Amino acid sequence: MASLTIRKLDDAVKTYLRLRSAKNRRSVEEEVRVILRELIEGREEPLTPFSAPPAQSTAPTPQRTGAAPEASVTLIIGGGIAAYKSLDLIRRLKERRVEVRCVLTKAAQQFVTPLAVSALSHERVYTDLFDPQSEFDAGHIRLARGCDLIVVAPATADLMAKMANGHADDLASAILLATNRKILLAPAMNPLMWNNAATRRNLAQLQRDGVVLVGPNSGEMAEAGEAGVGRMSEAIEIANAAERLLRPPVPKPLAGKRVLITAGPTHEPIDPVRYIANRSSGKQGFAIAAAAQAAGAEVILVSGPVDLDDPAGVTVKHVESARQMLEQVQAALPADIAIFAAAVADWRVANEGEQKLKKTSAGMPPLQLVENPDILATISKLTDKRPPLVIGFAAETEHLIDNAKTKLARKGCDWIVANDVSPATGVMGGDRNTVHLLSRKGGEIAVDSWPVMTKEQVAIELVAHIARSVTDKSREPAS
Ligand SMILES: Cc1cc2nc3c(=O)[nH]c(=O)nc-3n(C[C@H](O)[C@H](O)[C@H](O)COP(=O)(O)O)c2cc1C
Numbered sequence: 001m002a003s004l005t006i007r008k009l010d011d012a013v014k015t016y017l018r019l020r021s022a023k024n025r026r027s028v029e030e031e032v033r034v035i036l037r038e039l040i041e042g043r044e045e046p047l048t049p050f051s052a053p054p055a056q057s058t059a060p061t062p063q064r065t066g067a068a069p070e071a072s073v074t075l076i077i078g079g080g081i082a083a084y085k086s087l088d089l090i091r092r093l094k095e096r097r098v099e100v101r102c103v104l105t106k107a108a109q110q111f112v113t114p115l116a117v118s119a120l121s122h123e124r125v126y127t128d129l130f131d132p133q134s135e136f137d138a139g140h141i142r143l144a145r146g147c148d149l150i151v152v153a154p155a156t157a158d159l160m161a162k163m164a165n166g167h168a169d170d171l172a173s174a175i176l177l178a179t180n181r182k183i184l185l186a187p188a189m190n191p192l193m194w195n196n197a198a199t200r201r202n203l204a205q206l207q208r209d210g211v212v213l214v215g216p217n218s219g220e221m222a223e224a225g226e227a228g229v230g231r232m233s234e235a236i237e238i239a240n241a242a243e244r245l246l247r248p249p250v251p252k253p254l255a256g257k258r259v260l261i262t263a264g265p266t267h268e269p270i271d272p273v274r275y276i277a278n279r280s281s282g283k284q285g286f287a288i289a290a291a292a293q294a295a296g297a298e299v300i301l302v303s304g305p306v307d308l309d310d311p312a313g314v315t316v317k318h319v320e321s322a323r324q325m326l327e328q329v330q331a332a333l334p335a336d337i338a339i340f341a342a343a344v345a346d347w348r349v350a351n352e353g354e355q356k357l358k359k360t361s362a363g364m365p366p367l368q369l370v371e372n373p374d375i376l377a378t379i380s381k382l383t384d385k386r387p388p389l390v391i392g393f394a395a396e397t398e399h400l401i402d403n404a405k406t407k408l409a410r411k412g413c414d415w416i417v418a419n420d421v422s423p424a425t426g427v428m429g430g431d432r433n434t435v436h437l438l439s440r441k442g443g444e445i446a447v448d449s450w451p452v453m454t455k456e457q458v459a460i461e462l463v464a465h466i467a468r469s470v471t472d473k474s475r476e477p478a479s
Contacts, residue, residue: 018454034146069099071246074147074181076172077117079107080154081222082188082232087112089153090120092239098246101126101143105159105172129171140171144179149245152176154188154232157199163211164202182245186238187216191228214241252296253467259297260335260387261289262342262375264304266322270367271353275320278343282306284393284433285341287459289314292337295463300335302328304342322348322372329375337466338387340376341417343395348372380412389469391415391462397422404438405445415439417462433458437465 009017021031073093077086086102093100102117103126114125129140144150152159152172159172163183168174176183185206193199194216207213215233220226233241263285267275282303289301290311299314302325310316317328322344329338350368357365376392390413394404397420404418416438421427425434433455437448450461 019456037142037146069094070097071149072099072101072147073242073246074101074103074143074150074175075121076103076150076152076159076175077105077108077112078152078154078156078159078172078188079105079110080156080188080232081111082154083108083111085232085235086153087116087120088235089151089238090117092235093151093242094121096239096243098242099123101147103127103143103172103175105156105170107156107158126171129174131171140174141178143171144175145181147181149182149184149242150176150179151184151186151238151242153186153238155185157187157189157193157196157202160185160187160199160202160206164205164209183211184214184238184242184245185211186214186232186241187230188232189216189230190221190223190226191230194228194230212241212245214238250294253471254292254337254463255296257297257336257470258334259289259292259299260302260329260332260338261285261292261299262302262304262325262329262340262344263289264306265343266304266325266345266372267320268322268345268348268372269320269352270349271355271357273356276345276347276349277305278345280304280306280343280395281430282308282342283431284455284458285339286311287455288339288341288462291456291459291463292339292466295467297337300332302332302342304344321345322375326373326375326378329379333379333382333385333387335387336470337389337391338379339391339393339462340379340413341393342375343393344375345372374411376413377411380414389414389466391417391466394418395421395427401436401438401447404436408438408440408445431455437462 017028017031021028075086075090075093077083090100090102100121101123102121104112104114104117106127109127114127118125126139126143131139159176161167162169162173163176166177168177187194187203189199203213214237215231216229217231217233218227218229219231221228221230232238264282265278265280267277269275285301285303286306286308289299293299293311293313299311300317301311301314302317302319304325305318305320317332319325319328325342325344347369350370351366353365376390379386380390380392392407392411392413392415394400394407394416396403396418400418400420404416408416418436418438419427419433427433431454432452434452435450435458437450439446439448450458453461
């Protein structure tokens with residue numbers, strides 16, 4: 001049912017869902033479920049007339065404020081003296097745009113109150129496995145899997161023992177057993193408990209199970225006169241460890257590479273106020289520039305007139321005509337990779353008027369057209385400063401692959417990205433693209449056809465091919 005509904009949504013909504021689900025590394029269906037859940041949880045009234053009345057201990061759910069969270073954590077607070085530090089941890093996680101849902105064990109409630117935790121997390125707090133309010137739809141499973149990470153802080157000796165042995169007799173241990181998310185433990189206990197043979201065994205088992213640890217640190221204990229290893233890590237250390245798991249460092253496969261990209265249409269003047277143009281929006285070239293920059297490349301984008309913001313971290317040279325575009329491209333060399341995505345006008349007006357052409361009784365002024373410089377062919381055929389990988393775009397309205405193959409041979413570039421721009425496809429100015437990547441393989445031309453994707457996804461895919469090719473030291477795209 002979900003996929004049927006998604007297909008029927010507006011394009012803008014679908015694009016939003018795809019981007020949001022890609023960012024959160026969830027399927028689109030899963031993302032829709034998360035959004036619906038958030039919506040339902042934010043409701044003041046009961047979900048259905050049949051749901052249980054609010055439990056007395058249910059904390060209020062204040063309005064969320066500030067920037068939208070980018071990740072979510074289920075924080076399990078165990079019954080240790082260090083539980084007070086978890087209040088600061090909630091704040092530190094929220095500062096990092098992490099949504100925090102807290103679970104308190106029975107023992108934890110002796111150290112911090114659900115009210116304080118709820119007030120800081122701006123969420124209701126969960127304490128009971130058999131809570132009719134949250135278990136009407138198996139809430140412990142939601143807490144176990146509807147998050148990106150589970151953090152246990154403080155992780156008591158008891159919680160570690162339960163985890164290592166697969167117990168599920170309260171909400172915290174049931175969540176820990178039912179999850180398929182990464183678990184981060186911040187142990188906190190007396191040094192004798194930490195060094196006890198049973199805890200050592202449990203710890204070794206948990207590490208074999210893939211649980212990640214932060215701390216414990218060494219220092220003074222709450223118990224007078226005791227010191228040693230067992231102090232829970234500081235909130236900021238735990239938040240940083242959680243952030244590393246939530247947002248692992250992005251690989252930069254194009255680090256140290258200089259990438260030159262052209263985008264958009266060109267405007268060829270007829271007179272000071274009129275010009276010849278085409279329908280290119282520049283979106284595909286801009287998306288490639290952003291993807292190459294995200295992959296660590298130094299990016300120079302030479303753009304014709306477009307209605308787009310400059311991508312962050314990219315050097316953008318704005319031009320109008322094909323001749324200006326060629327000039328900026330030549331000035332930007334040398335480059336390791338050149339991608340010519342601009343829809344450069346093939347012709348310009350030879351007799352460009354110095355003044356605005358006037359309507360006269362003599363009829364329409366004759367427009368003499370002359371050929372523009374061919375930027376792709378010019379750069380592909382350079383003997384000096386030719387980028388090692390030159391990629392052209394072929395926008396065709398008929399015989400797409402045949403025309404693209406001819407273009408690859410004629411222009412002397414290494415790859416061609418061919419796309420059908422006939423009006424029915426909506427590619428020109430639209431947000432989606434269906435492309436075929438043509439490359440030389442031995443004496444043959446290989447064609448790799450990609451499914452319909454957003455222009456951002458096409459850009460990411462192309463950059464991934466480039467990265468693999470650069471790594472392989474081969475000009476042929478990896479399949
Ligand atoms: C004052 C006090 C402090 C405690 N501190 C800790 C602690 O730091 N670490 C720990 O593992 N247990 C500690 N305990 C023992 C736990 O509270 C106890 O094992 C409890 O059953 C843990 O429950 P939980 O794991 O479900 O939270 C403490 C107990 C008391 C009375």
